Amino acid sequence: MASVGESDKYLLNRHKESHFTAGEIVRDVIIGVSDGLTVPFALAAGLSGANASSSIILTAGIAEVAAGAISMGLGGYLAAKSEADHYTRELQREQEEIDTIPDTEAAEVAEILAEYGVEPHEYGPVVNALRKNPKAWLDFMMKFELGLEKPDPKRALQSAFTIAVAYILGGLVPLFPYMIIPVAQKAVVASVIVTILALLIFGYAKGYFTGSKPVWSALQTALIGAIASAAAFGMAKAVQG
Numbered sequence: 001m002a003s004v005g006e007s008d009k010y011l012l013n014r015h016k017e018s019h020f021t022a023g024e025i026v027r028d029v030i031i032g033v034s035d036g037l038t039v040p041f042a043l044a045a046g047l048s049g050a051n052a053s054s055s056i057i058l059t060a061g062i063a064e065v066a067a068g069a070i071s072m073g074l075g076g077y078l079a080a081k082s083e084a085d086h087y088t089r090e091l092q093r094e095q096e097e098i099d100t101i102p103d104t105e106a107a108e109v110a111e112i113l114a115e116y117g118v119e120p121h122e123y124g125p126v127v128n129a130l131r132k133n134p135k136a137w138l139d140f141m142m143k144f145e146l147g148l149e150k151p152d153p154k155r156a157l158q159s160a161f162t163i164a165v166a167y168i169l170g171g172l173v174p175l176f177p178y179m180i181i182p183v184a185q186k187a188v189v190a191s192v193i194v195t196i197l198a199l200l201i202f203g204y205a206k207g208y209f210t211g212s213k214p215v216w217s218a219l220q221t222a223l224i225g226a227i228a229s230a231a232a233f234g235m236a237k238a239v240q241g
Helices: 006-014 023-049 054-100 102-115 120-131 134-145 155-180 184-210 214-240
Strands: none
Touching: 023 054, 023 155, 023 184, 023 214, 054 102, 054 134, 054 155, 054 184, 102 120, 102 134, 120 134, 155 184, 184 214
């Protein structure tokens, strides 16, 4: 296997990458917190519209947060597990193709490199080098032909845990006013203020970490939460009426 030259090592040591690489964790946090803030918020608003007491709203809200955290965590686990299973199947299939039809697979390597503007006399040695290193060849095909990255073996459990915890933390925000204010009509006002503020902060952070416009992300996130809670409150009032 070719080694990195001393000059290249020097340049690599001098240059420190500043790319954000925790995308999967951030995605799980976004999924958990966004649903955790919105769903219990809408439920509490709807029950407040039905003139339920703070104790009933709090009990129902905590039950929903518990069930939601389990459901969302399980969903994250199954999604990550399915992704890992898909990668394993494709890895085995690609390995079989390299073993049974190596010339065809080598031609695919040449085609991939040609798409990047590499000339035949330039990619020829690369193809030959990969054929001499089956593991590197397999990794190359997985990444550049299929566009698949090897998933972390712990990813499924990490995703489930992250989403569930994020959902609980988000879900407790709109329920907190009901814990300290016994009158539901007053608690719902405090819940709206606290949750909209939390949605704005969360939306801004989401936009910052995902590379979108933070202010627009904050307003969009808060608007979605407000619409959901208003719809639930209005429906409860309509049914009660």
